Amino acid sequence: MSVILSWDTWRLLLAGTVVTVELTASLLAVGLVLGVLVALGQAYGPRPLAALCSSYERFFRAMPILVLLIVLNYGLAFLASTYELLWLRLPAFAVAVLAFGLHSSAYQSQIFRGAIRAIKPGQLLAARALGMTRWQAIRYIVLPQALRLAIPGWSNEYSGVLKDTSFVFAIGVTELTRQGWQIMQRTREVFLIFITVALIYLVLTYLGTWLLEWVERRWGVPGLTGQRQEEYGRVI
Amino acid sequence: MSSNIVVRVEDLHKRYGNEEILKGVSFTVRQGEALAIIGPSGTGKSTLLRCINRLTEPDRGRIFLEDTEITSPHVDINKIRQQIGFVFQDFNLFAHLTALDNVRLGLMKVKGFSKKEATERAMHELARVGLAEKAHAYPAQLSGGQQQRVSIARALAMDPKVMLFDEPTSALDPELIGEVLQVMQELAEEGMTMIVVTHEMGFARSVCDEVIFMEKGVIVEQGPPEQVFLNPQQPRTRQFLGKISELYGGAR
Ligand SMILES: Nc1ncnc2c1ncn2[C@@H]1O[C@H](COP(=O)(O)OP(=O)(O)OP(=O)(O)O)[C@@H](O)[C@H]1O
Ligand SMILES: [Mg+2]
Numbered sequence: 001m002s003v004i005l006s007w008d009t010w011r012l013l014l015a016g017t018v019v020t021v022e023l024t025a026s027l028l029a030v031g032l033v034l035g036v037l038v039a040l041g042q043a044y045g046p047r048p049l050a051a052l053c054s055s056y057e058r059f060f061r062a063m064p065i066l067v068l069l070i071v072l073n074y075g076l077a078f079l080a081s082t083y084e085l086l087w088l089r090l091p092a093f094a095v096a097v098l099a100f101g102l103h104s105s106a107y108q109s110q111i112f113r114g115a116i117r118a119i120k121p122g123q124l125l126a127a128r129a130l131g132m133t134r135w136q137a138i139r140y141i142v143l144p145q146a147l148r149l150a151i152p153g154w155s156n157e158y159s160g161v162l163k164d165t166s167f168v169f170a171i172g173v174t175e176l177t178r179q180g181w182q183i184m185q186r187t188r189e190v191f192l193i194f195i196t197v198a199l200i201y202l203v204l205t206y207l208g209t210w211l212l213e214w215v216e217r218r219w220g221v222p223g224l225t226g227q228r229q230e231e232y233g234r235v236i
Numbered sequence: 237m238s239s240n241i242v243v244r245v246e247d248l249h250k251r252y253g254n255e256e257i258l259k260g261v262s263f264t265v266r267q268g269e270a271l272a273i274i275g276p277s278g279t280g281k282s283t284l285l286r287c288i289n290r291l292t293e294p295d296r297g298r299i300f301l302e303d304t305e306i307t308s309p310h311v312d313i314n315k316i317r318q319q320i321g322f323v324f325q326d327f328n329l330f331a332h333l334t335a336l337d338n339v340r341l342g343l344m345k346v347k348g349f350s351k352k353e354a355t356e357r358a359m360h361e362l363a364r365v366g367l368a369e370k371a372h373a374y375p376a377q378l379s380g381g382q383q384q385r386v387s388i389a390r391a392l393a394m395d396p397k398v399m400l401f402d403e404p405t406s407a408l409d410p411e412l413i414g415e416v417l418q419v420m421q422e423l424a425e426e427g428m429t430m431i432v433v434t435h436e437m438g439f440a441r442s443v444c445d446e447v448i449f450m451e452k453g454v455i456v457e458q459g460p461p462e463q464v465f466l467n468p469q470q471p472r473t474r475q476f477l478g479k480i481s482e483l484y485g486g487a488r
Contacts, residue, residue, distance in 0.1 A: 126324060130317065
């Protein structure tokens, strides 16, 4: 048993890491856009739309991600071949982004909804009193504040989905965990591979969290976002 | 056409559920006039003020801004609201924006000013309320009195035909009330048309041209401040003023 991984092994693990990062970034982006729309629908939409958004959110939160992946993968393939809808014949990676994106959007909508609730409602009245439309008030008052307030929640969501992405092996996408698993099968270097994969996840989690903290500070507003809570934390 | 009437309210009614909050309120405000509305808590003063820019929809009655009936369903309410400044009890500044951006936002997004024009206008208004040097402070970095002055500047920047104030000093510590009243007094002296809901009897008496005493959704008494404060015609007005002076130690 060697203590140093071969260049070939590294190459494969890095390729897996790239897939994991791409998948995580894409699913978070899809989930963000859908999640924000769902949360806005819940908070400001007319009754029927709000109800629809709530059902959407409950449904996708209830679905185990593995089930969602498999159903979507075979479902889309089935529709594509039965109705000859060629555009539905998506590559496995795209199906994965879609399934994870839908799943994450349900969670992200709740993060965002909490953030919307934390905004003092009088500000919307003030915006309307200036002559802004409802949409302008949401666009210029609610969104900028809610997006900032949501960052700690996203940090959490990021570290969660990062590891969940390993489920994509079920539809034939090879990411970091799968890559490691295949190398283990081949080389029998179980311990070393295991440690390396775990360390890569650790680094990814750390980098992502650090990036979000940087964004939070960069766009921070005194009195609105987590201004060095730690400093006060030490006082009390 | 009655030339210099800025706001006319006719037989305004509003109910919430079974409770009738406004039971037929009518009055007019002339160009350059400062009208004070006083009365006990829960009487419908805020409801009345919010009906005037339709933040609350009245059930019945008509409201005119100059010659435009703003209660008409055909009116573009966002166009009307630009012309009516509203100052809230708890300021309602936009928490993520600096004082300057709070004042600039409406100019840019509602009135379509360029950034340069909006900045000039906003700085002018901030200077007017004595806060030019706080332009880059966020609301959380300002005292309550300063926040309220920014919110007055924000409303003034839109160049309103009338300013509505809903208890603008009620959320302030006593030592901060003066600076806000000072700004309002200057506005009144410059000839701004204003409707002020207030518990500051001293202000109503010395600055305003007309006073309305309201109770339980109706106007009980109306007249110039000397009459309402020194020689009230209605026993209810006398009772209320007596209670207020007990609470606040007389008209300040
Ligand atoms: N959105 C609402 N839904 C139901 N009831 C309401 C609503 N807004 C106000 N009310 C009720 O209407 C009545 C009048 O309220 P309003 O705020 O106009 O009184 P006010 O004279 O401004 O009192 P205050 O001096 O305490 O501000 C109160 O009884 C209040 O509970
Ligand atoms: Mg009130």
